[in-house]
Structure formats: structure tokens, C-alpha cells
Amino acid sequence: PGHHQAISGEWDLAGIAHRAYDLEGKTVGTVGAGRIGKLLLQRLKPFGCNLLYHDRLRVDAALEEELGAAFEEDLDAMLPKCDVVVLNMPLTEKTKYMFNKEKIAKMKKGVIIVNNARGAIMDTQAVADACKSGHIAGKGGDVWYPQPAPKEHPWRYMPNNAMTPHISGTTIDGQVSRTTGVKDMLERYFKGQDFPEPNYIVKEGKLASQYK
Numbered sequence: 001p002g003h004h005q006a007i008s009g010e011w012d013l014a015g016i017a018h019r020a021y022d023l024e025g026k027t028v029g030t031v032g033a034g035r036i037g038k039l040l041l042q043r044l045k046p047f048g049c050n051l052l053y054h055d056r057l058r059v060d061a062a063l064e065e066e067l068g069a070a071f072e073e074d075l076d077a078m079l080p081k082c083d084v085v086v087l088n089m090p091l092t093e094k095t096k097y098m099f100n101k102e103k104i105a106k107m108k109k110g111v112i113i114v115n116n117a118r119g120a121i122m123d124t125q126a127v128a129d130a131c132k133s134g135h136i137a138g139k140g141g142d143v144w145y146p147q148p149a150p151k152e153h154p155w156r157y158m159p160n161n162a163m164t165p166h167i168s169g170t171t172i173d174g175q176v177s178r179t180t181g182v183k184d185m186l187e188r189y190f191k192g193q194d195f196p197e198p199n200y201i202v203k204e205g206k207l208a209s210q211y212k
């Protein structure tokens, strides 16, 4: 909104400030603490947030201490504590539409939700309704269901959204890193070598545990 004011000739500080908050002192919870969830916790640590995480698996004790994040075994117990909820788990049969009307109702009124994982982890209409009612104060992210999002997708028009098209990882550096990774996997494949374990989705006909 600040940039909109700058380019549209406005100057209305109160128009911005009435919904602006510091991250410091806020409780941020990630659902999923795999590669991205852990990096998120690491990066948030210097902001002085109260960090929580929910995952199928607890991270090892030394890393948990380094991250300064508390494990929440029960997702429904974590959600009401969070000012900000970030989704960092895969789309699986268990997580599809997990964030429906009932789950959203468990969150704090005024919660900010960021979902860069997969759109179908959330119930599209339930999110749009909660943004309209103000229960969700802000919804950011770049993943939609379906993709590309049709023109009439409710998330395009719901209030308080900071959605973008699916652009995470499309920086020039991100593209270099991805193509280098694909090249490395192809080289390993043609040499008959294994891939690093986290790179498997299916191995010997079996779905990797994080996708079950």
C-alpha cells in the first residue's frame, strides 16, 4: 500500500499505520519444518519473534535449540497461539484442504497466513470468507488451486490479500540453482548413483515418508 501511495501521488500515513505491526514479539508458527520451514525459522530468529513449529517429526534437539523454536505436537493447540501462520508442508492426501473453515476458526482473529506450499492445502472459499469477515487479517502467498488461477478465482479479489502468481524461485539465481540441481540429478542417474535422500519423491516404488 505504501508503494501504491508513492506512485499514485498520495501521502496518507494514517492510512498505512492503522494496520501495520512489528514482527518483534509476535508468535510465528510454521506448519512443516523441513528444508524451507527450518530456513524460515533460522531467518526469523534475529527478528525477536516467539517461534513455534508443528511437523510430523521433531527436529533434533541441538538444531531446535539453535533455532530457538518450540515444537508443537498438536497443530490445533499451536494455531490459537499464532499471530502469523506459515504453511511449509507438502500437499498430500492428509494435507489436502486441511485449512478449512473449522481449522481457520481455531486461529486467532486477525491472524496473518502465508502459504507458499500448495494452494489445495487450503479450502479456497473458506479462506476468502475469513478474509472478508476479518478473521484472517492478511493472506499472502504464491500458490493457488487450480493453477494458473482463473480470472474469477476468489483469492484475486478477497480483501487483505497479498497474493502473487507462482513466482517463488523464479529469480535468475533461483533458475540457475534449479537447473544445476536437475543437471546433477541427471548425471547421477546416468552414472547409476543414488540421489540425496530428500530429493526422492518415489524410491523403488515407495512414496517418500514426508509425502504420506
Ligand SMILES: NC(=O)C1=CN([C@@H]2O[C@H](COP(=O)(O)OP(=O)(O)OC[C@H]3O[C@@H](n4cnc5c(N)ncnc54)[C@H](O)[C@@H]3O)[C@@H](O)[C@H]2O)C=CC1
Pocket (backbone or CB within 6 Å): 031, 032, 033, 034, 035, 036, 037, 054, 055, 056, 057, 088, 089, 090, 091, 092, 094, 095, 116, 117, 118, 142, 143, 166, 167, 168, 169, 198, 210, 211
Ligand atoms: N511456491 C513455490 O515455488 C515452492 C513451493 N514449495 C512447496 O513447499 C513445500 C515444502 O518444501 P520443503 O521444505 O522443501 O519440503 P520438505 O520435504 O523438506 O519438508 C516438508 C516438511 O513437511 C512435513 N510434513 C509432511 N506432512 C505433514 C503434515 N501432515 N503435517 C505436518 N507436517 C508435515 C514433513 O515432515 C517435512 O518436514 C513443498 O512440498 C512444496 O509443495 C517448495 C518450493 C517452492
